Amino acid sequence: MRTTFMAKPGSVQRDWYVIDAEGKTLGRLATEAASLLRGKHKxxxxxxxxxxxxxxxxxxxxxxxxxxxxxxxxxxRHSLYPGGLKTTKAKDMLKTKPELMVFQAIKGMVPHTKLGAAQMKKLRVYAGAEHEQQAQQPKTWELNS
Structure with a gap:
């Protein structure tokens, strides 16, 4: 009788992937990144x-x-004070904080639990083409769009 395979936390092999967001749609990029963070491709x-x-x-x-x-x-976003609701248009967010825009899109697609918080710690987002993880020798990931 065969049983269903269950991964053990210590036996998981983790890789590093780079996703280039240039010219990609925000939602499609976020779903691919969230899928990689969760491990659904394995x-x-x-x-x-x-x-x-x-x-x-x-x-x-x-x-x-x-x-x-x-x-x-x-x-x-809200300051938690009465009347403290702040709104920002997407075009302003794209000019000032594009990393936050992508981060929030990906964060909304992972579980809203402790497991999702642990998965979000494995995400690095940069506005430009340079990143600090060259030593990990990341592989490039092409989107399916």
């Missing part, structure tokens, strides 16, 4: 174990939003 994927890889996203300043999202999409 045959030994186990939902309750962190089997994912490290992901580096570069050129976030050159990401593309489709339709009218650049003018209509808003990002919200």
């Amino acid at each position: 045959p030994e994927f186990t939902p309750h174990i962190d089997t994912g890889d490290f992901v580096i996203v570069i050129n976030c300043a050159k990401v593309v939003l489709t339709g009218k999202k650049l003018e209509q999409k808003n990002y919200y």
Whole structure:
């Protein structure tokens, strides 16, 4: 009788991947990055174990939003004081903090649990083409779009 394979936390092999966001759609980029962080591309994927890889996203300043999202999409934050709601348009966010824009898109696609928080620690996001993880010899990951 065969049993279902369950990955052990200590036996997971982790790789480093670089995703170039230049000219890519934000949502499609975020789903691929979240899938890599979770480990869904691996045959030994186990939902309750962190089997994912490290992901580096570069050129976030050159990401593309489709339709009218650049003018209509808003990002919200709150100071936790009465009347402390702040809104930022997507075009302003893309100019000032493109890393945060991509980070929040990916964060929304991983589980909102302790496991998701552990998976998000394996994400590095950069606005430009340079990154600090050259020593890890990351492989490039092409998006399926």
